[in-house]
Amino acid sequence: MDQIETIENEIEEQEDTLITEGGKVTFEASEEECPIRLDKYLCQKLDISRTRAADFLDQKRVTVNGKIMKASYKIQVHDQIDVDVPPLDKMEVLPEKMDLDIVYEDHDVIVINKPKGMVVHPAPGHYSQTLVNGLLEHCDDLSGINGVKRPGIVHRIDKDTSGLLVVAKNDQAHESLAKQLADKTCKRTYLAIVHHPFSHKIGTVNAPIGRDEKNRQKMAVTAKNSRDAVTHFTVLQNFKDYAYVECRLETGRTHQIRVHMAYIGHPVAGDEKYGPRKTIPANGQLLHAYQLEFEHPTTHEHMVFNAKLEPKFQEVLDELKQEEE
Known part of the structure; x- marks a missing residue:
């Protein structure tokens, strides 16, 4: 159980705990x-x-x-x-009917293509219309390892990041998936549009991430109270002022890709938290979790899922490509 708790802490937004517990x-x-x-x-x-x-x-x-x-x-x-x-009163998480984009489902797991703008689980300021609310309406057999606020949630992606995540429907599946995350055998690959073209094709950012001392709502590359963080990236196409990149997570720190890309001078476009305010108007960062790989908890089959870009991301990418023609 300690290993599961470790991976959950690794990917949990620390401010959620602060504002919930006071x-x-x-x-x-x-x-x-x-x-x-x-x-x-x-x-x-x-x-x-x-x-x-x-x-x-x-x-x-x-x-x-x-x-x-x-x-x-x-x-x-x-x-x-x-x-x-002040601490929040305990929240009752209620089922809510919503149109979930379910990529795959069986007795053990559900793979969801989360839309941009949806929060994964209830938190201060977001008590309803979260993915968890929708999942509770869709099925009643989610794992209970994370308690009533985050049933079945093994990993998460930011509100304004779109794409794939896997949800556990029972504790055995949850333990297996959490172990795969900890062992780095569960692979997550993202697509992003970032500021400024690159002079090289591939790269790795190996820089520890911790809480930003000047702004507790942000993460930063820092040696103080931080954890190792590694992001591998491949430049798919350079544009005049931007670049289209693929990022592969080796670790799963909070806001990892957003922090690492900003750290090397290529902040994710649309990300006003870690990048410039004057950026592509996209209602949040242009970051998409497009591929997810893991071993099925029961059958041990190697499973690979892909999700196409959300509409706004695709629109921006098409416009950038047209400008290059």
């Missing part, structure tokens, strides 16, 4: 973020609603440079914002 968090406003209203800043940093941000302010849980401020206060560069986040 705790103190500190931010320092950067030049790129300013000026911005205090309440809006809290919404962005903590991924909470405007109403919940207002509650924090009314309860005097937020200080700016040690002082209580109104919601309308405009954050300035280098302001220190301290938030005493």
Whole structure:
């Protein structure tokens, strides 16, 4: 069980735990973020609603440079914002009917092609319309290893990343898939459009990832409180200002591809968290989990699944190719 817990911690968003269980968090406003209203800043940093941000302010849980401020206060560069986040009440995760793109399903696993914009499991700010809500409506035999909030979830992909993930329908399947992730035999391959063309065809980023000390809602390449992270990439096509790349995960750290690509000077297009604000308007990063490989937990068959690019990604890619003609 320890190995399963390790792989789950590895791919779990750390801020989910902070905001669910409560705790103190500190931010320092950067030049790129300013000026911005205090309440809006809290919404962005903590991924909470405007109403919940207002509650924090009314309860005097937020200080700016040690002082209580109104919601309308405009954050300035280098302001220190301290938030005493209260724990959430326990959430009841309810089944919700939705049109899931199920690529494969049997008694042990479900392979889902998750659309861009869908959150994998309930978390602060996202209590419904998550993949878990849809799965609970679709079937009632998900594994219970991760508890009521994340039944069956073995690994996850970010809200604005589209593509494939596998869900376990029983504990035996969950244990097998988690072990494959830990042993690096479960292979996940992504496609991305990134800023700036490359001068070389292939590469590997081997750089540890941990929490960004200046912004707790971001990850960063750092030697402090970090874990090893390795991403292999192949340049599929260069364009004038962008490149189309394939990324293969050797490890599964939070935001790994987004952090690594930004670290080497090629941030994922559309990713305003780790890249420039002026980027391709795509409502989030142009990153797609297009291939998933694993050994079936029961039959031990080698299974490979592919998912075509989501419409907006394909549209942007086609436009870039046309510009090159």
